[in-house]
Amino acid sequence: MARxxxxxINAGSMADIAFLLLIFFLVTTTMNVDSGVSKKLxxxxxxxxxxPIIKEKNIFEVNINRNNELLVEGERMEIxxxxxxxxxxxxxxxxxxxxxxxxxxxxCTYCKGERSESSSDHPNKAIISVQSDRLxxxxxxxxxxxxLLRAYxxxxxxxxxxxxxxxxxxxxxxxxxxxxxxxxxxxxxRIKTSYPQIISDAEPTN
Amino acid sequence: xxxxxxxxxxxxxxNTAALPDIVFMLLFFFMVTTTMRETxxxxxxxxxxxxxxxxxxxxxxxxxxIYVGKSNDVARHGTSYNRIQLNDKIASxxxxxxxxxxxxxxVSEAEVxxxxxSIKADRESSxxxxxxxxxxxxxxxxxxxxxxxxxxxx
Numbered sequence: 001m002a003r004x005x006x007x008x009i010n011a012g013s014m015a016d017i018a019f020l021l022l023i024f025f026l027v028t029t030t031m032n033v034d035s036g037v038s039k040k041l042x043x044x045x046x047x048x049x050x051x052p053i054i055k056e057k058n059i060f061e062v063n064i065n066r067n068n069e070l071l072v073e074g075e076r077m078e079i080x081x082x083x084x085x086x087x088x089x090x091x092x093x094x095x096x097x098x099x100x101x102x103x104x105x106x107x108c109t110y111c112k113g114e115r116s117e118s119s120s121d122h123p124n125k126a127i128i129s130v131q132s133d134r135l136x137x138x139x140x141x142x143x144x145x146x147x148l149l150r151a152y153x154x155x156x157x158x159x160x161x162x163x164x165x166x167x168x169x170x171x172x173x174x175x176x177x178x179x180x181x182x183x184x185x186x187x188x189x190r191i192k193t194s195y196p197q198i199i200s201d202a203e204p205t206n
Numbered sequence: 207x208x209x210x211x212x213x214x215x216x217x218x219x220x221n222t223a224a225l226p227d228i229v230f231m232l233l234f235f236f237m238v239t240t241t242m243r244e245t246x247x248x249x250x251x252x253x254x255x256x257x258x259x260x261x262x263x264x265x266x267x268x269x270x271x272i273y274v275g276k277s278n279d280v281a282r283h284g285t286s287y288n289r290i291q292l293n294d295k296i297a298s299x300x301x302x303x304x305x306x307x308x309x310x311x312x313v314s315e316a317e318v319x320x321x322x323x324s325i326k327a328d329r330e331s332s333x334x335x336x337x338x339x340x341x342x343x344x345x346x347x348x349x350x351x352x353x354x355x356x357x358x359x360x
Contacts, residue, residue, distance in 0.1 A: 014226045015225050015226045015229055018226055018230050018233055019229055021233050022229055022232055025233065025236035025237050025240050026236055029236050034262070034263040034266075034269070034352075035354070035356075035357050036257075036260055036324060036325075036353050037257050037260060037353045038261045038352050039352070040350060040351070041343065041350075042344075043344070043347070043349065044344050044347075133333065133334075134332060134337070135332050135333070136333040137330055137331070137332065137333075138255065138274075138327050138328070138329055138332065138333055138335075142329075142353055142355060145257075146355075149259040201337075203337075204334060204337050
């Protein structure tokens with residue numbers, strides 16, 4: 001008796017409800033992608049591990065004290081000069097490279113450094129050691145890491161421009177887009193092994 | 207003449223029938239892209255240091271985040287910037303291995319080597335805390351780290 005015909009549901013407020021939800025998600029949404037400085041830790045050495053003997057000249061020592069001041073190779077330095085100093089050290093190429101998988105890498109042919117006797121032999125032997133105090137500010141520590149990484153990427157970029165006439169970042173991106181491309185893979189690998197990032201964190205002082 | 211006059215009469219109302227459709231479309235877009243913050247911050251939002259050599263973190267499900275900064279509850283934890291937050295409570299560096307193992311149990315075994323630990327630390331935190339965390343991470347073989355930083359262009 002009561003239901004003679006289906007009354008139409010009023011959909012006029014549908015838009016209002018949708019708007020309400022929309023605004024909620026607009027407010028809660030976060031679009032920013034996390035970014036950060038990537039680092040790969042060294043594996044825990046076994047108990048009886050004897051560290052290899054490394055020549056003093058192949059180590060680039062960076063110390064940060066608790067007042068956030070830099071000491072590089074025994075001399076005070078401002079953060080602005082760190083990158084240039086690191087490049088000069090890595091790119092020195094004063095001797096012959098290490099033997100990798102039975103193949104001697106020989107002298108560094110692509111280095112443009114001073115080839116000084118007292119600095120690093122070859123980019124693949126050049127080790128950057130960062131030592132900081134426990135009370136050093138984290139911001140400073142990360143700035144130093146960032147500057148050192150910039151030194152490497154600058155060198156990689158230069159080599160990539162010389163060999164393939166394309167910045168290394170673009171080369172890497174091209175490879176990421178086309179993972180099966182063997183030529184790109186080889187190029188990326190070659191540049192990476194030409195200037196391997198060897199940054200070690202020494203135990204902090206107290 | 208009369209033809210023209212007729213046209214001038216009364217503006218036709220804009221048809222708003224498609225408005226809900228448009229709004230729904232936007233709604234679905236934001237629903238899909240939204241990510242809810244899983245943990246409440248027990249520390250003040252860290253002021254991230256800035257760096258140029260930053261890489262984007264991909265695969266959110268494989269990232270576990272450790273926060274370091276100043277506690278909101280100053281009465282209990284003091285004003286130092288070295289408080290570590292794991293999940294949703296303030297913890298010490300000794301609890302990091304358990305946190306990582308717990309995070310690992312949530313992903314398939316094949317993906318474990320790709321897991322990354324993101325350290326979101328305030329720029330006034332001290333390196334000592336970060337080193338403690340790093341040593342603990344090394345103990346449980348969680349070797350991929352990302353020091354969270356705001357990107358800056360030169």
